[in-house]
Amino acid sequence: MNGELLISICVAAIASGTSILLPALGEILAERSGVLNLGVEGMMLMGALFGYIADVETGNLGLALAVAILAGALLALIHAFVTITLRANQIVSGLAISLFGGGFTAFIGKPFVGSVAPAQLERIPLPGLAGIPVLGQVLFTQDPIVYGSFVLVPLMAYFIYRTRPGLSLRAVGESPATADAMGLSVISRRYLYTLAGGALAGVGGAYLSLFYTPTWIDGMTAGRGWIAVGLVVFGVWDPWRAMAGAYLFGFVDGFQLRAQALGSGIPQFFLNMLPYIFTIVVVAIASGERVQKRLGVPTALGQPYWREERT
Amino acid sequence: MNRATDNGQDVTARLGRRTLLKLGGLVAVGGAAGALLAACGSPAAPPAPSTPASAKPSPASAAPASAKPAGSAAASPAAAAKPSSTNGKLVRAAFVYLGTTNDKGWTNAHDDGRKYLEQQLKGQVETVFAENVPEGAESQRVFEDFAQKGASVVYGTSFGYMDFMLAAAQKYPDVKFEHNTGFKTLPNLGTYGAAQEDARYVAGLISGKMTKSNVLGFIGSFPIPEVIRDMNGWARGVQIANPQAKIHTVWINSWFDPPKETTAANSLLDLNADVLASVTDSPAMAQAAAAKKRYSVGSDSDQTSYAPDYMLICPFWVWGIHYVKSVQSVIDGTWKNSQVYYHMKDGVSSITAPNKIVPADVAKLAEDAIAGLKAGTLDIWKGPLKDNKGNVIVPDGKSIGDAFKGTPLPGQSAADGYVQSEQMNWALDNIVDAVPKP
DSSP states (O other): OOHHHHHHHHHHHHHHHHHHHHHHHHHHHHHHTTOOOTTHHHHHHHHHHHHHHHHHHHOOHHHHHHHHHHHHHHHHHHHHIIIIISOOOHHHHHHHHHHHHHHHHHHHTGGGTTOBOSSOOOOOOOTTGGGSTTHHHHHSSSOHHHHHHHHHHHHHHHHHHHSHHHHHHHHHHHOHHHHHHTTOOHHHHHHHHHHHHHHHHHHHHHHIIIIISOBOOTTTTTTHHHHHHHHHHHTTTOHHHHHHHHHHHHHHHHHHHHHHHTTOOSOHHHHHHHHHHHHHHHHHHHTSHHHHHHHTOOTTTTOOOOGGGOO | OHHHHHHHHHHHHHHHHHHHHHHHHHHHHHHHHHHHHHHHHTTSOOOOOOOOOOOOSSSGGGHHHHOOTTHHHHOOGGGGOOOOOOSSOOEEEEEEOSSOTTSSSHHHHHHHHHHHHHHHTTTTEEEEEEOSOOSSHHHHHHHHHHHHTTOSEEEEOSGGGHHHHHHHHHHOTTSEEEEETOOOOBTTEEEEEEOOHHHHHHHHHHHHHHOSSSEEEEEESOOSHHHHHHHHHHHHHHHHHOTTOEEEEEEOSOSOOHHHHHHHHHHHHHTTOOEEEEESSSTHHHHHHHHTTOEEEOOSSOOGGGSTTTEEEOEEEOTHHHHHHHHHHHHHTOOOOOEEEEOGGGTSEEEOOOOTTSOHHHHHHHHHHHHHHHHTOOOTTOSOEEBTTSOEEEOTTOOGGGGOOSOOOTTOOHHHHHHTSTTOOOOBTTBSSOOOOO
16 A cells, blocks of 8 residues: 555545534533433435535535525524423434434425435645645645634634533533532533534535535445444544544545555455444443543433432 | 433433423424425425436445435325326326436436436326335335335335345336336336446546556455446446556445545545546545546536536436336337346446547547447456456357356346356556455
8 A cells, every 4th residue: 555545545534524524523511511312314314415405506605505504403402492492302302303304304305316416515725734644645645624614623623622611511411400500501501512512513514515526326325423422422522533433434434435446355344334333332331330520421411400409 | 421321311211201391392393494494495486407326226335325214205106196187097106216316326317317207208108206205115115115106117226125125116016116226126116227338448448548648546345246337337447448557446435435535535635646536425536636637537416517617528317218118018009027127238338428638530430439338349247357356257259148157137147147147346457556355
């Protein structure tokens, strides 16, 4: 395997990793606030479809992204209402929303199957930076959404760990009763971050339908929403680690297909299995209770907040 | 995650009935809202859709692509009944589809066949269909429903319906059933299939001539006979047109995963492959190739719109020919539980005209091959054929039927028997990689 090929795998890893990174970042926000959102797959599909429809109807990429954000957030609103206001089981609601998103988009998207996105995101090599050998080629010959994610990750890390609203976010996820006693509105924060999570999932979906595979096909995310949920555990609720995980996943995924194409002689079923084995191993390591405590899993994750039961 | 789960159960127990009631209400409200949305959503102007994302005939793994939760709601047989006349003499033909009729791929091809049938036998036949029928026990209910509602002949268009059609056919011995791509039969259950390898061969001729790097790429879904024969058919065409060209293969173990198909295509393009072909269900490969200005070969139905300037040619199906024949035999009372395997000469396995970017002399090569296949004078499996491990599969002067160990189905040639059997498990000698063991 030569250097050029390795670079091409890395470029592809970042592009394919970004479609998982964005929903994972959104999920980090939601889970940090204490809301487990298993509906990411459905929200990605919503973003993918409605972003695509807006693109087909208007040819305006900016508008398409805005619509994708809204579509993802809209589905997240249902999850938020069911789990935060009605205090239903977050797992059940999330699963239902994933299934709903898949079916609903397949139904609405019927007339849109079979065309190519008229306006597609393009790779834009950043002047100057793209000329840096290796690193520049890998990092700075990407598309605007990837660049956006480069900015979003540090911003989010700063927000979560270094700002007051970020502290409130963590407080709501760690101990909602305490946060409530401090005068922070648990409900409104949880709504906000769940919606933000849905919006990012929507962008992740639109990234697939407007750039990576620029078309609409039923169920085109093919399970990437679930990988994003796993990635949050992998990244122990930290944007930087989620980013590393997303790129690693993209790399392993791209690597195994290239290894096949190169005729590595390694059984392809083993290679196909690699990304998932890798995910399972990391999730297994990261879910040890001691590890979790040290890493700071949101304590109130998955628990609806009942004001009456404040203790 | 453990902790979250525990909490979830804990909470459910605590909330109990109250939440469930609320949820129930919510579901009702949501359902109504969904219906409203759907009503508003459907008239939205569709863009000019042109082509496919096909579903697949074969293994059960095709189910996930089509078994959408919402889809099953559409799987109600009576949904699309089209009573066309009241003279009571109409033969009712029912179709059970795996995907949606406008998937622009596998199911679309069958539905075009249904429309063709209506048009050809106007006044003699009425058709009904059910779409989005998963390959599971639910399909049996759909088959029986059609049988009960007076269908004379029922067509099941996916491999995974096999056992359920068998059960339905046993229950309704007076109704005729035909299973696409299956192999089990009863006195009232026949099968029909077709060879796309003929069309793939033609595509291979063009691919072999159009490559400049002499490196080509193939993306496979599952290493089963149906896919391997398409791969080898294409590879054989490449070999005839260009003995120097080599083919790299990548298997993705999925019928349908557009992002993965894209990644797979890119990995082949990175190896300098300049013509790609695939047996997968989305046009992602063609798009990825076009994005890098490389050529591709489509499949299942006309996918040219996905890569108008780079798709060399596209094999597709014309099932209507079979449906007309079959229903006519029902009308005439000559229907048999036959097991047919169509070829290009029958018109069922077809191919688009070569793209305008294909030079005239290359297009001519393809047209001659098509003429040969239609006339029955061209045998794509004519020896010598070697696999890429050095074994001689078909010696010089022989054909693949001579290598068949077993008995062909009634009415089929030994060659048909071979390509549909597990003996089709090797890769032609211009393919670099071995076929993975299933």
